[in-house]
Amino acid sequence: MKIAIVSGKDEGPTKLNAFDNALTSAGIGDVNLIKVSSMLAGNAKIQKLPKLKAGAMVNCVLSEITSDNPGDEITAVIGLAIGEELGCVVETSGINRTPTELIDEAKEMVKYMMDKREVEIKELIIEYSTTKVENIASCISSVVYLNDDIVE
Amino acid sequence: MKIAIVSGKDEGPTKLNAFDNALTSAGIGDVNLIKVSSMLAGNAKIQKLPKLKAGAMVNCVLSEITSDNPGDEITAVIGLAIGEELGCVVETSGINRTPTELIDEAKEMVKYMMDKREVEIKELIIEYSTTKVENIASCISSVVYLNDDIVE
Amino acid sequence: MKIAIVSGKDEGPTKLNAFDNALTSAGIGDVNLIKVSSMLAGNAKIQKLPKLKAGAMVNCVLSEITSDNPGDEITAVIGLAIGEELGCVVETSGINRTPTELIDEAKEMVKYMMDKREVEIKELIIEYSTTKVENIASCISSVVYLNDDIVE
Numbered sequence: 001m002k003i004a005i006v007s008g009k010d011e012g013p014t015k016l017n018a019f020d021n022a023l024t025s026a027g028i029g030d031v032n033l034i035k036v037s038s039m040l041a042g043n044a045k046i047q048k049l050p051k052l053k054a055g056a057m058v059n060c061v062l063s064e065i066t067s068d069n070p071g072d073e074i075t076a077v078i079g080l081a082i083g084e085e086l087g088c089v090v091e092t093s094g095i096n097r098t099p100t101e102l103i104d105e106a107k108e109m110v111k112y113m114m115d116k117r118e119v120e121i122k123e124l125i126i127e128y129s130t131t132k133v134e135n136i137a138s139c140i141s142s143v144v145y146l147n148d149d150i151v152e
Numbered sequence: 153m154k155i156a157i158v159s160g161k162d163e164g165p166t167k168l169n170a171f172d173n174a175l176t177s178a179g180i181g182d183v184n185l186i187k188v189s190s191m192l193a194g195n196a197k198i199q200k201l202p203k204l205k206a207g208a209m210v211n212c213v214l215s216e217i218t219s220d221n222p223g224d225e226i227t228a229v230i231g232l233a234i235g236e237e238l239g240c241v242v243e244t245s246g247i248n249r250t251p252t253e254l255i256d257e258a259k260e261m262v263k264y265m266m267d268k269r270e271v272e273i274k275e276l277i278i279e280y281s282t283t284k285v286e287n288i289a290s291c292i293s294s295v296v297y298l299n300d301d302i303v304e
Numbered sequence: 305m306k307i308a309i310v311s312g313k314d315e316g317p318t319k320l321n322a323f324d325n326a327l328t329s330a331g332i333g334d335v336n337l338i339k340v341s342s343m344l345a346g347n348a349k350i351q352k353l354p355k356l357k358a359g360a361m362v363n364c365v366l367s368e369i370t371s372d373n374p375g376d377e378i379t380a381v382i383g384l385a386i387g388e389e390l391g392c393v394v395e396t397s398g399i400n401r402t403p404t405e406l407i408d409e410a411k412e413m414v415k416y417m418m419d420k421r422e423v424e425i426k427e428l429i430i431e432y433s434t435t436k437v438e439n440i441a442s443c444i445s446s447v448v449y450l451n452d453d454i455v456e
Contacts, residue, residue, distance in 0.1 A: 017264050032188035036336035041359030054238035055193030086358035112321050169416050184340035206390035207345030
């Protein structure tokens with residue numbers, strides 16, 4: 001299993017467009033995202049996001065937060081734990097909660113998931129995106145599941 | 153990439169059943185819908201919805217609105233912009249907002265998405281469904297992604 | 305079309321972890337769930353859940369309820385109607401509503417869906433999970449769509 005880890009943020013004239021712009025800034029704006037729940041095969045390989053085919057169907061775990069309240073601090077966090085037998089992904093996001101607080105939350109949740117499955121963590125990775133809202137803004141972080149069908 | 157654009161509306165004894173009836177009236181009631189985010193490959197071809205296999209897994213963009221408040225005017229809109237390199241789809245829906253207002257919103261959002269990607273719009277298409285709720289009603293509009301596996 | 309019907313429940317230190325634990329107790333904790341809307345092919349065959357590959361992409365209908373309010377009675381129900389030409393699945397869940405009430409609701413909704421399609425019900429199946437929340441708990445019931453790619 002090959003995955004890429006990305007994040008992005010941007011403003012936009014509507015919530016939908018801010019979200020779309022954030023996806024584009026993360027390199028996944030031109031594909032169809034299919035949200036899946038959060039498990040990795042054993043020894044998942046992390047790669048740089050390749051160029052994806054426009055309109056491809058792409059499985060991902062997506063952490064997303066969008067706000068149209070100027071001044072809000074918004075943060076979207078993804079936490080990954082890679083193990084030999086399997087891996088786990090958690091997503092968390094918040095408005096006016098510090099990135100540190102959300103990152104700690106993500107770490108604890110993903111550690112707990114691995115403990116519960118009795119799988120040793122070989123690598124723990126946090127990816128996040130945070131911004132202060134000017135007008136309408138969106139932050140996203142994502143684990144993208146790669147396969148040959150979706151790569152250009 | 154081949155797509156079909158459909159819409160439907162209906163009443164039902166529960167919100168779930170009203171929604172299901174609206175899907176059936178649109179011709180997509182007997183399949184499993186997997187919601188995807190909203191991008192098209194270049195030069196997407198629009199076709200009439202073929203007869204789909206019962207229980208097939210069908211990717212779609214879905215705009216949906218259901219209400220159990222008699223008298224509500226509900227509207228579900230899909231906007232598509234077709235381009236040479238790629239295309240974009242937006243969904244919007246509303247309760248007691250005029251179809252015209254929602255359609256204008258969809259047009260602006262999808263134009264903005266194409267502008268941002270610097271892709272020229274060859275065709276802009278709006279599909280919508282609107283109704284006044286009698287008891288419990290649902291409106292849906294959808295872009296259905298077609299492939300040989302799902303067609304009867 | 306082969307399906308498995310499962311349910312589970314558990315407590316956890318966060319809502320996400322309680323939900324994850326409930327999935328694990330149902331046997332679907334180590335895969336990626338892709339939620340689909342609720343239709344079955346004709347004469348769907350029900351099987352015991354096989355061992356699924358870690359990280360596999362698994363289509364399912366998911367009924368889920370999670371609460372962090374100690375004392376809450378939470379219930380997640382799935383109702384299936386199997387027919388010759390096709391089948392229907394409904395999901396319903398509730399907080400502090402009796403399982404009986406939710407099961408009756410599921411039965412009525414799924415019967416209505418089959419009536420509306422003029423398909424005779426050969427078998428009607430209810431699966432549910434219910435619990436009283438101690439601290440943070442989750443109940444899930446699911447119809448899992450099986451195929452060779454996801455089975456270990």
